[in-house]
Amino acid sequence: TRPAGGACIKTTCPYCGVGCGVIASVAKDGTVSVQGDPEHPSNYGRLCSKGSALAETIDLDGRLLYPEIDGRHAGWDEALDLVARKFSETIAQHGPDAVAFYVSGQLLTEDYYVANKLMKGFIGSANIDTNSRLCMASSVAGHRRAFGADTVPGVYEDLEEADLVILTGSNLAWCHPVLYQRLAAAKQKRPDMKVVLIDPRRSMTADLADMHLAIRPDGDVALFNGLLAHLARSPALDDDFIRDHTSGFAEALEAARASEADIISLTGLSQGEIEAFYRVFETTQRVVTCYSQGVNQSSSGTDKVNAIINCHLATGRIGRPGMGPFSLTGQPNAMGGREVGGLANMLAAHMAIENPEHRERVQRFWNAPVIADKPGKKAVEMFEAVADGRIKALWIMGTNPVVSMPDADAVARAIRNCPFVVVSDIMRETDTCAYAHVLLPALGWGEKDGTVTNSERRISRQRPFLEAPGEARADWRIICDVAARMGFGEAFAFQSPAEIFAEHAALSAFENEGARDFDIGGYAGLSRGKYDELEPFQWPAPARSVYPSPLPYSRRRGEGAIDVSTLSFMQGAGEGQERVIRFFANGNFYHPDRKARFIAVQATITERINVAYPLVLNTGRIRDQWHTMTRTAKSARLSSHLAEPFAEINPADAAELGIEDAALVRITSPHGEILVRALITPRQPRGAVFVPIHWTDQFASNARVDALVPSVTDPVSGQPALKHVAVSLEPY
Ligand code: SF4
Numbered sequence: 250t251r252p253a254g255g256a257c258i259k260t261t262c263p264y265c266g267v268g269c270g271v272i273a274s275v276a277k278d279g280t281v282s283v284q285g286d287p288e289h290p291s292n293y294g295r296l297c298s299k300g301s302a303l304a305e306t307i308d309l310d311g312r313l314l315y316p317e318i319d320g321r322h323a324g325w326d327e328a329l330d331l332v333a334r335k336f337s338e339t340i341a342q343h344g345p346d347a348v349a350f351y352v353s354g355q356l357l358t359e360d361y362y363v364a365n366k367l368m369k370g371f372i373g374s375a376n377i378d379t380n381s382r383l384c385m386a387s388s389v390a391g392h393r394r395a396f397g398a399d400t401v402p403g404v405y406e407d408l409e410e411a412d413l414v415i416l417t418g419s420n421l422a423w424c425h426p427v428l429y430q431r432l433a434a435a436k437q438k439r440p441d442m443k444v445v446l447i448d449p450r451r452s453m454t455a456d457l458a459d460m461h462l463a464i465r466p467d468g469d470v471a472l473f474n475g476l477l478a479h480l481a482r483s484p485a486l487d488d489d490f491i492r493d494h495t496s497g498f499a500e501a502l503e504a505a506r507a508s509e510a511d512i513i514s515l516t517g518l519s520q521g522e523i524e525a526f527y528r529v530f531e532t533t534q535r536v537v538t539c540y541s542q543g544v545n546q547s548s549s550g551t552d553k554v555n556a557i558i559n560c561h562l563a564t565g566r567i568g569r570p571g572m573g574p575f576s577l578t579g580q581p582n583a584m585g586g587r588e589v590g591g592l593a594n595m596l597a598a599h600m601a602i603e604n605p606e607h608r609e610r611v612q613r614f615w616n617a618p619v620i621a622d623k624p625g626k627k628a629v630e631m632f633e634a635v636a637d638g639r640i641k642a643l644w645i646m647g648t649n650p651v652v653s654m655p656d657a658d659a660v661a662r663a664i665r666n667c668p669f670v671v672v673s674d675i676m677r678e679t680d681t682c683a684y685a686h687v688l689l690p691a692l693g694w695g696e697k698d699g700t701v702t703n704s705e706r707r708i709s710r711q712r713p714f715l716e717a718p719g720e721a722r723a724d725w726r727i728i729c730d731v732a733a734r735m736g737f738g739e740a741f742a743f744q745s746p747a748e749i750f751a752e753h754a755a756l757s758a759f760e761n762e763g764a765r766d767f768d769i770g771g772y773a774g775l776s777r778g779k780y781d782e783l784e785p786f787q788w789p790a791p792a793r794s795v796y797p798s799p800l801p802y803s804r805r806r807g808e809g810a811i812d813v814s815t816l817s818f819m820q821g822a823g824e825g826q827e828r829v830i831r832f833f834a835n836g837n838f839y840h841p842d843r844k845a846r847f848i849a850v851q852a853t854i855t856e857r858i859n860v861a862y863p864l865v866l867n868t869g870r871i872r873d874q875w876h877t878m879t880r881t882a883k884s885a886r887l888s889s890h891l892a893e894p895f896a897e898i899n900p901a902d903a904a905e906l907g908i909e910d911a912a913l914v915r916i917t918s919p920h921g922e923i924l925v926r927a928l929i930t931p932r933q934p935r936g937a938v939f940v941p942i943h944w945t946d947q948f949a950s951n952a953r954v955d956a957l958v959p960s961v962t963d964p965v966s967g968q969p970a971l972k973h974v975a976v977s978l979e980p981y
Contacts, residue, residue: 285301303694339668348376359746412443424577424869464516469553474509495844508851548961568831649679649879691721696716696718747777754775875943897928957976
């Protein structure tokens with residue numbers, strides 16, 4: 250059944266990390282329409298093609314509507330009993346590290362919170378990781394190395410207030426379209442504003458750029474190291490800031506200078522291009538450097554992040570209007586997951602799993618029987634452990650790793666051979682569902698109830714306006730029901746997402762001296778009614794705000810203090826004069842000495858291509874599809890933009906290989922092969938091909954691009970290198 254009519258509900262788009270506010274209207278006949286929420290400070294009424302087509306994606310075709318066991322319809326009690334029994338038996342026989350959860354940036358914060366609590370505090374393993382590992386783990390690691398905590402310093406207004414916006418490894422026009430619209434509007438108002446795009450490919454974002462640097466894949470560390478060396482010779486260096494608020498500058502500069510002589514070969518750029526970029530950075534005070542998957546999805550992703558942050562620290566351009574490094578998160582709730590510890594190497598409320606005091610505090614707060622005492626398996630390691638039998642029971646929630654993981658065919662084999670696999674999803678026929686012993690129907694967008702956090706730390710509500718279809722249930726409820734059957738009912742007796750959110754806030758405040766300055770009780774004791782009324786807000790919010798917020802990092806007892814006065818509350822320049830919160834305006838960071846760290850990073854590029862595989866494959870998104878297309882493919886409008894899987898190929902490469910436009914081509918790597926259609930375009934540089942990530946076996950045979958990608962990961966963050974794969978190409 251579908252909704253009762255007449256409702257007009259404010260909610261949040263479920264796709265990218267921009268986190269746009271949406272108003273969903275349900276007519277009396279049940280017809281749903283959506284429009285941008287003009288009052289939401291992330292989008293002020295704007296929506297992109299995907300957001301505006303949301304109403305076309307909510308039908309029930311293909312939905313998973315009731316639990317299944319081995320392909321037969323089962324009741325909830327039978328399915329939940331089986332999941333709890335299998336997990337309990339596996340833990341009893343093989344220990345807690347023999348089980349794992351692989352979750353998703355599509356989950357709401359409340360879902361994430363209970364999944365993390367169950368795994369780390371009650372099962373006693375940290376084997377919970379997420380598809381956000383594929384998205385922003387290198388940013389998390391880079392933030393923690395530089396700032397002492399995983400903090401995005403800036404806000405969206407900074408992009409509008411900057412005089413120079415650098416977009417590196419980001420096709421903002423297609424991947425964060427509403428932010429692109431905001432940037433384009435700001436540039437139109439202030440034509441002197443400069444935009445620099447750093448991307449091997451001349452993506453659609455280049456149309457807005459004053460300068461496009463077609464960098465060699467993975468040349469970013471060399472480029473930003475060279476920039477640091479250049480800044481050190483220039484008047485732009487902020488000696489006072491470096492002395493008072495940072496450490497490690499000399500070592501970082503020495504490492505930066507080491508590769509200066511090779512910068513042209515390492516970056517693939519001309520001397521003139523490099524100098525022009527360095528000059529505009531040096532001479533522009535208000536600089537924001539945005540980075541996304543082109544930076545993160547690399548075997549040197551964390552180093553790239555720190556090479557960028559180093560340049561902002563060297564100039565003191567951080568935490569002030571129009572200045573700072575800015576990580577653009579890919580998923581709607583990658584940030585919310587981070588806040589509640591939904592990564593294998595984090596605890597909860599930004600506390601550290603390696604820190605015994607943090608572990609003791611979280612265990613005591615949860616009144617938990619155990620607490621994970623070491624990091625769990627990150628995504629790639631997790632599926633390797635499934636493959637070799639160390640993990641024997643796996644619960645996958647809201648994600649499709651058979652398509653999205655690197656070495657996707659090996660991941661498919663691992664899941665197929667795993668003794669017990671549970672999949673919670675909204676769709677019945679995903680590539681991963683095919684291997685599940687138990688399928689659990691989850692609620693989808695428009696049915697779910699909870700919160701998400703976007704790239705600028707803004708928490709927004711996703712509110713339901715559709716009835717739950719079939720027997721589908723909220724993810725948080727499914728997890729709590731399993732926890733209860735495993736004997737942990739008291740700790741998981743939540744009756745609503747509001748209660749979970751309140752506990753998350755209370756944990757953030759627990760023994761947290763900084764919380765005094767933030768009327769944290771307002772959230773920790775949040776009623777269901779207040780939760781339902783929550784307006785979008787950024788954390789941390791000051792005590793004077795209507796809804797005081799949890800303080801995520803703070804003066805935990807006995808630790809290096811932060812001074813809340815370092816959080817600068819400023820008037821935003823955007824419409825609505827929203828009060829925005831930037832971090833580090835006064836240079837107080839979260840390391841114990843309150844200083845930021847320069848990180849010495851080496852500029853090296855691992856040569857992956859060879860005679861057999863002479864081209865570099867780059868993977869990414871297209872404008873009108875989301876992830877593995879389970880929702881967006883339902884919209885004919887969205888599917889008409891680019892209807893088939895394709896490979897962008899440079900005209901000279903195509904001519905050399907005898908490939909004609911629109912012909913089928915075979916792309917091969919040591920890990921697999923795919924068939925896609927050739928799209929010959931000068932936007933693609935010579936020697937490289939681009940293939941979108943979205944198509945699965947469900948929508949096109951032999952087009953799962955991640956089957957070509959090896960399981961190479963960044964050694965610090967564990968994020969896979971999805972942007973730099975050696976392949977060969979031939980006409981089919
Ligand atoms: Fe949704 Fe992102 Fe588009 Fe906004 S920009 S409408 S959040 S997909």
